[in-house]
Amino acid sequence: MKQIMIQTKSRSYPVFLGSGISSHMDDLLKQVLEKPSKILIMTDRTVYDLYGNKLEKVLKKLNVDVLTYVVPSGEASKSFETYYACLTFALENNMDRESVVVAFGGGVVGDLAGFVAATFMRGIPFIQVPTTLLAHDSAVGGKVAINHPLGKNMIGAFHQPHAIIYDTEFLKTLPQLEVRSGFAEVVKHGFIQDKSFVEQLMADIRHLDEITDQQLLWFIQKGIEVKAAVVAEDEKETGKRAFLNFGHTLGHALEAELGYGKISHGDAVACGMLFALWVSERTFNRSFHYETVKKWFEQIGFPVKMEENMDPKALINRMKHDKKTLHNQIRMVLLEEIGKPVLKPFNRETLISLLNEWKTEG
Amino acid sequence: MKQIMIQTKSRSYPVFLGSGISSHMDDLLKQVLEKPSKILIMTDRTVYDLYGNKLEKVLKKLNVDVLTYVVPSGEASKSFETYYACLTFALENNMDRESVVVAFGGGVVGDLAGFVAATFMRGIPFIQVPTTLLAHDSAVGGKVAINHPLGKNMIGAFHQPHAIIYDTEFLKTLPQLEVRSGFAEVVKHGFIQDKSFVEQLMADIRHLDEITDQQLLWFIQKGIEVKAAVVAEDEKETGKRAFLNFGHTLGHALEAELGYGKISHGDAVACGMLFALWVSERTFNRSFHYETVKKWFEQIGFPVKMEENMDPKALINRMKHDKKTLHNQIRMVLLEEIGKPVLKPFNRETLISLLNEWKTEG
Numbered sequence: 001m002k003q004i005m006i007q008t009k010s011r012s013y014p015v016f017l018g019s020g021i022s023s024h025m026d027d028l029l030k031q032v033l034e035k036p037s038k039i040l041i042m043t044d045r046t047v048y049d050l051y052g053n054k055l056e057k058v059l060k061k062l063n064v065d066v067l068t069y070v071v072p073s074g075e076a077s078k079s080f081e082t083y084y085a086c087l088t089f090a091l092e093n094n095m096d097r098e099s100v101v102v103a104f105g106g107g108v109v110g111d112l113a114g115f116v117a118a119t120f121m122r123g124i125p126f127i128q129v130p131t132t133l134l135a136h137d138s139a140v141g142g143k144v145a146i147n148h149p150l151g152k153n154m155i156g157a158f159h160q161p162h163a164i165i166y167d168t169e170f171l172k173t174l175p176q177l178e179v180r181s182g183f184a185e186v187v188k189h190g191f192i193q194d195k196s197f198v199e200q201l202m203a204d205i206r207h208l209d210e211i212t213d214q215q216l217l218w219f220i221q222k223g224i225e226v227k228a229a230v231v232a233e234d235e236k237e238t239g240k241r242a243f244l245n246f247g248h249t250l251g252h253a254l255e256a257e258l259g260y261g262k263i264s265h266g267d268a269v270a271c272g273m274l275f276a277l278w279v280s281e282r283t284f285n286r287s288f289h290y291e292t293v294k295k296w297f298e299q300i301g302f303p304v305k306m307e308e309n310m311d312p313k314a315l316i317n318r319m320k321h322d323k324k325t326l327h328n329q330i331r332m333v334l335l336e337e338i339g340k341p342v343l344k345p346f347n348r349e350t351l352i353s354l355l356n357e358w359k360t361e362g
Numbered sequence: 363m364k365q366i367m368i369q370t371k372s373r374s375y376p377v378f379l380g381s382g383i384s385s386h387m388d389d390l391l392k393q394v395l396e397k398p399s400k401i402l403i404m405t406d407r408t409v410y411d412l413y414g415n416k417l418e419k420v421l422k423k424l425n426v427d428v429l430t431y432v433v434p435s436g437e438a439s440k441s442f443e444t445y446y447a448c449l450t451f452a453l454e455n456n457m458d459r460e461s462v463v464v465a466f467g468g469g470v471v472g473d474l475a476g477f478v479a480a481t482f483m484r485g486i487p488f489i490q491v492p493t494t495l496l497a498h499d500s501a502v503g504g505k506v507a508i509n510h511p512l513g514k515n516m517i518g519a520f521h522q523p524h525a526i527i528y529d530t531e532f533l534k535t536l537p538q539l540e541v542r543s544g545f546a547e548v549v550k551h552g553f554i555q556d557k558s559f560v561e562q563l564m565a566d567i568r569h570l571d572e573i574t575d576q577q578l579l580w581f582i583q584k585g586i587e588v589k590a591a592v593v594a595e596d597e598k599e600t601g602k603r604a605f606l607n608f609g610h611t612l613g614h615a616l617e618a619e620l621g622y623g624k625i626s627h628g629d630a631v632a633c634g635m636l637f638a639l640w641v642s643e644r645t646f647n648r649s650f651h652y653e654t655v656k657k658w659f660e661q662i663g664f665p666v667k668m669e670e671n672m673d674p675k676a677l678i679n680r681m682k683h684d685k686k687t688l689h690n691q692i693r694m695v696l697l698e699e700i701g702k703p704v705l706k707p708f709n710r711e712t713l714i715s716l717l718n719e720w721k722t723e724g
Contacts, residue, residue: 080442084442087510088510088512091513091683094683118519119481119518120517121516122505122507122515122518122520122598122599123519123520123598143484145484148449148453150450154483155449155481157480157481157519158485236484236485237484320456
């Protein structure tokens with residue numbers, strides 16, 4: 001088992017990473033928490049059906065009341081209605097300020113359960129137990145949120161978990177689409193921080209269904225380390241943390257415009273990264289081997305073009321509702337070189353014409 | 363104008379206190395904030411009708427978009443529905459992470475607006491502009507929350523404001539009941555921290571309609587200083603801050619059992635403080651001049667007895683839903699002496715019989 005420490009201003013906590021480690025989760029919890037009054041497992045239908053009973057059984061070894069709240073799988077569970085229902089469940093079951101929430105699932109469950117933990121009685125501890133590759137990113141750093149019909153992740157908080165328990169066994173039952181979605185964030189961590197990591201990924205990983213256990217552990221650890229370094233410097237996204245948004249300006253807009261769930265987060269981000277690379281080449285007048293990256297993305301299975309009927313103006317309107325939009329200027333993360341991201345503001349018109357150009361030529 | 367600094371682990375900020383100071387609020391804001399992208403004034407109907415236009419006018423001097431969102435007056439506005447409506451309004455009006463919320467009103471508005479600011483795009487700055495005496499307490503310390511049908515303040519956060527601008531002119535239009543409600547928290551601050559302050563209050567303040575401007579400024583400042591000292595030591599209520607709950611165990615239960623708004627918060631707390639004093643005398647076998655305090659409370663106008671038909675068992679059930687309840691034990695703040703509070707756990711049966719006894723003999 002590997003242990004990576006996440007250091008933030010408000011809390012430091014470990015990521016436990018390994019294969020099969022959730023079978024002794026009771027011991028891991030004892031390392032990071034006093035005995036809680038109750039444990040609330042929040043999870044989704046898919047994860048519960050696969051692993052719910054097993055986790056309940058392990059946690060019951062702590063001799064604590066273990067409650068389970070199962071939400072439907074998918075982004076729609078990051079709604080106000082589900083959030084409110086979770087809080088009601090917690091109150092009805094007499095949870096108190098010494099209870100703990102275990103977020104057992106992917107990014108949706110982590111975000112929802114984290115926001116419940118952040119706001120229940122003004123904040124109680126929570127533990128992230130990610131079951132997806134994408135969650136190597138979302139589970140680290142304490143960003144939790146739910147969606148509003150006017151935008152994704154608009155309502156939320158910074159609430160650091162007490163620990164992240166990352167058992168790669170859970171990834172074995174992940175659909176291919178989900179693995180690819182998570183892999184996009186791994187690639188992103190390379191682009192913004194570590195050129196040799198990108199090069200190694202491009203050399204070693206050509207087909208996601210051929211990844212070895214060793215490769216999986218390697219790039220998850222690497223991805224977490226990049227994320228940890230960034231949030232250690234900037235917990236609340238006032239500066240450097242914004243670079244984690246590489247590929248996300250267009251990515252979020254695509255997700256919103258297509259309707260959440262119609263495109264995976266990672267696919268949208270991958271498409272956004274290609275656009276950001278293409279804009280970076282034009283802005284800084286240097287090559288990022290755009291065509292090579294595009295071919296690699298195609299091989300991995302990422303979408304490398306926007307759909308034909310996608311309207312750049314509609315996408316720009318989505319971007320204007322993004323949290324990173326300030327004073328009505330849209331700020332994109334570009335690369336001066338691989339590992340050296342910068343924030344660059346664009347006005348509406350410039351970005352529309354760039355999108356139109358990329359759509360036909362990129 | 364007086365200035366009291368509030369120091370917490372997450373932020374330090376000033377309380378500006380004085381008569382008429384809101385007329386140069388534009389200058390005060392410049393001292394604590396960069397120029398915001400937009401200002402959202404959140405207020406209630408009563409305050410808006412009295413002072414809304416005036417405040418809008420002052421803030422517009424900053425050359426910033428000033429939006430106003432008016433909620434109905436009263437505790438019912440600390441609901442999920444109102445909270446959600448505020449967030450929708452903020453998004454529809456393109457507020458962003460450099461916007462600021464001004465909470466203009468009493469405790470209800472401060473709590474609601476504070477929770478909106480705490481969770482909008484994971485947290486934006488806010489300014490407390492209290493208009494009640496009670497808010498000398500609630501505006502200091504960063505506790506913000508909304509209610510759930512199963513309990514008051516169950517959903518919330520710790521989110522410190524960037525400043526508190528306390529203009530005592532606003533208190534002039536306050537109904538007597540509201541002044542009394544706020545005065546209860548002033549008295550509480552005396553009991554938990556400062557014996558001579560209590561003695562001076564008992565000697566000088568006999569009728570709330572005869573308070574001079576000087577007395578008002580004196581005891582508001584004193585109350586804020588006590589609160590500031592407590593939150594400086596314990597921002598997140600893991601220890602000493604729980605003492606601020608003196609009188610609140612029974613107080614909150616009375617409010618909940620009677621239905622919010624049927625008894626003022628301060629009246630309920632005053633009644634709860636009397637009970638806590640009475641229990642303290644029995645627990646520590648010493649006199650707190652219970653009868654003298656009771657007479658003084660009567661003179662001020664506080665209720666000094668529970669209503670005849672109030673059922674102690676029902677009150678205990680309310681207490682068990684209180685956030686301070688841990689592992690099913692109800693913890694009351696008692697006094698070893700004035701200025702020396704302690705937390706004492708009680709089981710259900712003991713507390714029921716104490717309540718029954720106090721109801722007939724206290």
